[in-house]
Amino acid sequence: MKETELEQYVCSLLPRVGINKLRELTRLVYEICKRERVAASQVLQPSENLTFESAKKALLQRRYPINFKTASKNQFYLPKLDLTSVAPADLTPRPFSPKTVYIEQSVRHSALAQRAREFFPHATFRETDGKTQVGSHDFSQRTETLLIHREKYDFLKPCPCSCGSAGCGYNLINLGFGCRFECEYCFLQQYQNLHAVLLPANVDEFLAKIEQGVFRKGPFARPRIGSGEFTDSLVFDDLTQYSRQIVPFFQKHPQWDFEFKTKSVNIGGLLQAGGCENVVVSWSVNAQKITDQVEHFTPPLSQRLQAACEVAKAGYRLGFHFDPVIIYDGYQNDYARTIEEMADTLPKDKIAWISVGTLRFSRELKKQIESRFQTNFILDGEFLLDFDGKMRYSEQQRLEVYRFLLPLLRKTFPKAVVYLCMEDPQIVRQF
Numbered sequence: 518m519k520e521t522e523l524e525q526y527v528c529s530l531l532p533r534v535g536i537n538k539l540r541e542l543t544r545l546v547y548e549i550c551k552r553e554r555v556a557a558s559q560v561l562q563p564s565e566n567l568t569f570e571s572a573k574k575a576l577l578q579r580r581y582p583i584n585f586k587t588a589s590k591n592q593f594y595l596p597k598l599d600l601t602s603v604a605p606a607d608l609t610p611r612p613f614s615p616k617t618v619y620i621e622q623s624v625r626h627s628a629l630a631q632r633a634r635e636f637f638p639h640a641t642f643r644e645t646d647g648k649t650q651v652g653s654h655d656f657s658q659r660t661e662t663l664l665i666h667r668e669k670y671d672f673l674k675p676c677p678c679s680c681g682s683a684g685c686g687y688n689l690i691n692l693g694f695g696c697r698f699e700c701e702y703c704f705l706q707q708y709q710n711l712h713a714v715l716l717p718a719n720v721d722e723f724l725a726k727i728e729q730g731v732f733r734k735g736p737f738a739r740p741r742i743g744s745g746e747f748t749d750s751l752v753f754d755d756l757t758q759y760s761r762q763i764v765p766f767f768q769k770h771p772q773w774d775f776e777f778k779t780k781s782v783n784i785g786g787l788l789q790a791g792g793c794e795n796v797v798v799s800w801s802v803n804a805q806k807i808t809d810q811v812e813h814f815t816p817p818l819s820q821r822l823q824a825a826c827e828v829a830k831a832g833y834r835l836g837f838h839f840d841p842v843i844i845y846d847g848y849q850n851d852y853a854r855t856i857e858e859m860a861d862t863l864p865k866d867k868i869a870w871i872s873v874g875t876l877r878f879s880r881e882l883k884k885q886i887e888s889r890f891q892t893n894f895i896l897d898g899e900f901l902l903d904f905d906g907k908m909r910y911s912e913q914q915r916l917e918v919y920r921f922l923l924p925l926l927r928k929t930f931p932k933a934v935v936y937l938c939m940e941d942p943q944i945v946r947q948f
């Protein structure tokens with residue numbers, strides 16, 4: 518049933534309720550129908566005694582069976598249902614092959630610009646002064662445009678973390694913006710205004726800024742610096758070859774740890790650069806149901822673990838991020854199976870750290886996900902507005918995840934630092 522039909526159906530049962538109340542009920546009916554795969558008539562039936570209050574109470578109870586009694590009223594987020602203002606994601610498999618490549622004049626002779634000409638012989642190449650508006654209207658078409666530019670301002674910063682969360686003393690360099698993978702939960706679909714892939718050609722300037730930097734250490738032995746906030750650190754590495762500049766730099770600077778964060782198996786550059794003990798290559802890992810059904814275009818878990826073994830053999834240390842953990846029926850068995858697969862495959866003494874974080878998202882991102890991935894199951898959980906304005910599972914459900922995963926990970930990988938990511942300090946203190 519389309520959203521307008523759903524609204525008409527609810528209106529036919531409660532013709533006197535105002536528009537805002539009607540929208541709240543429509544959203545609840547929609548979310549229940551989607552999760553339970555039933556028709557609206559099985560969720561809300563005509564009744565002589567039906568009022569807005571009774572309908573809303575019954576629907577909230579059914580939509581939030583775990584948290585209905587304990588959550589406060591303003592934690593339920595019930596905006597107007599709007600599935601049509603954002604186009605559905607295009608999930609047709611395709612190689613990364615931009616139709617148009619923009620190159621800023623100041624980096625027209627860079628090695629990256631030269632490689633792009635070799636990689637994409639059929640693309641249209643245009644020079645830009647850096648002020649031209651580039652990119653597609655549709656987020657799904659972002660990989661059709663590549664912009665190679667010179668970064669001027671945003672070189673190095675402390676990880677912004679989430680307002681009010683416990684920080685882990687991380688420092689970031691933003692080597693690129695935009696990704697060719699299509700994870701349903703990715704915050705870029707809501708955050709990225711410019712629907713294109715942006716890659717800086719002046720990595721040397723990033724490294725020079727690191728040399729001048731003063732870093733926080735957090736709970737780790739050495740300060741950590743990482744890339745991969747606005748893109749996957751290695752997904753374009755065959756083109757960018759950033760790893761071949763970054764690894765030699767950190768070979769000379771053993772006082773810092775550098776982390777590549779990836780879901781890709783694009784490790785050729787790392788293998789050629791030779792190993793480095795203070796470079797940690799981290800993979801995002803998850804239950805196989807999530808890697809297969811939610812992280813579109815990404816390599817399967819087994820391939821990620823295989824790539825991890827190869828880089829460990831080459832002399833790098835490893836990191837893993839169980840992030841985002843997603844709760845669904847049987848999730849504990851599936852996550853335990855992933856940990857078992859990791860234990861059977863990986864050299865345990867090479868694992869530097871493992872983080873765990875549950876799915877969280879802004880209100881705006883929720884709307885993007887439900888429009889772009891209309892058959893998603895990741896939003897079927899019970900998400901409540903939380904301490905920082907983001908939507909999260911309730912504290913009780915998050916604690917259940919952490920009480921299960923953290924002891925299991927610490928027992929399986931006793932030498933790794935296992936920590937929580939972007940979590941309420943009160944929760945972090947318990948682990």
Ligand code: SF4
Nearest residue numbers: 696698699700703748
């Ligand atoms: S790999 Fe990371 S950056 Fe790329 S789509 Fe997935 S979540 Fe987003």
